[in-house]
Amino acid sequence: MLEKFKTIPISKDVYGLLFMVIFVGLGEKMAERFLPIYLLSLGASALIPGFLNGLDNFLSAVYSIPGGWLTSKFGYKKSLLFFNIFTLIGYLIVIFIPNWKAVIVGSFFFLSWTALSLPAVMDLLNSEMPENKRVFGVSLHSLVRRIPMALGPVMGGILIDAYGERTGVRLSFLIAFALGVISIFIQQIMIKDQVVKNESLHLKKMFSMMPKSLTYLLGSDILIRFCEQIPYAYIAIWAMKSISGAQISATQFGVLTAIEMVVALLIYIPVALFADKGSKKPFVLITFGFFTAFPMLMLIGKSFWMLILAFIIRGLKEFGEPTRKALIMELAPEGYKAATFGAYYFARDVVVSLSAFLGAYLWILKPEYNLIASFIFGLLGMLVLAFTKFEDKR
Secondary structure, X not given: OHHHHHOOOOOHHHHHHHHHHHHHHHHHHHHHOOHHHHHHHOOOOOHHHXXXXXXXXXXXXXXXXXXXXXXHHHOHHHHHHHHHHHHHHHHHHHHHOOOHHHHHHHHHHHOOHHHHHHHHHHHHHHHHOOHHHHHHHHHHHHHHHHHHHHHHHHHHHHHHHHHOHHHHHHHHHHHHHHHHHHHHHHHHHHOOOOOOOOOOOOHHHHHHOOXXXXXXXXXXXXXXXXXXXXXXXXXXXXXXXXXXOOOOOHHHHHHHHHHHHHHHXXXXXXXXXXXXXXXXXHHHHHHHHHHHHHHHHHHHOOOHHHHHHHHHHHHHXXXXXXXXXXXXXXXXXXXXXXXXXXXXXXXXXXXXXXXXXXXXXXXXXXHHHHHHHHHHHHHHHHHHHHOOOOOOOO
């Protein structure tokens, strides 16, 4: 397997992208996982974390369109520069204004990075990786992206335990700003300018270019994201404050998140080497199964050790995610891959943004209802994908 890895050509542009992903992601994840706790410490009600998660999903949907449009219009290098600067503005708002309303305002900026940049990232990988190694390229990006996702929450948890919930999170945002500035220099030095068509694109055209085969995957994807997002904003609260007798600290929750990311890191490359050879659908279906199992394991887990098992399963949910993204890019028309990718994520995340509000409502009724509903949506997503055929273009 290592010999196969060594023979895969990786360009300077891809290395530049991976370094950028590490620096931006480390800063982002130091604070992001603890935002629900931070909001409550600033006097926000229990509804606000759910609102913020719903806003996150909605903005992810909305930002996918300009992310794809800007990348198709100006190329990935210029677009990534703009996306980084836009994110840094949000960090500054939270750093200088310790108020939960300021967090909401700042979130319009710092929650933008993933949605805005993903079409550019996928376009760069699709351009720079050989055609028969694109799942590998997406998997490599996903693998590297999980490094800061593993380290960030641990570092953020340590800062919270050392300096308190308010000061610890603000320090995390300060570090995130510094790392974001470093990432700008890296991407400008290592990523070359891209030749683009500069053809006029509008919303209707971006959707019309989406192949029918993608709509089948999209439907099942929406259901499985309901499974993921209904409890997402409340996972930290459930683990740290709701489980009787568990007594999970912020550092322990950071460790749980690190375990999740380490598991994901360990499976990315082996799965990618196989997924590039065979049918992609089984990999996606297995992934949906792990999505579905997580909320039920959280529901029955009453100790730190049981939560470790739950987060191992949560890490395994990344099993087929690079395969799904590579399939989207594979089916998208040439010259408009970033735009089509953005349109897919816009359609998915607009609908999925409603799941967070449903999750908040269920949490207020009874926290257990939140996790049960998540499990049911996961089962529905698995069934739709299992009994639906979609074009697996090879």
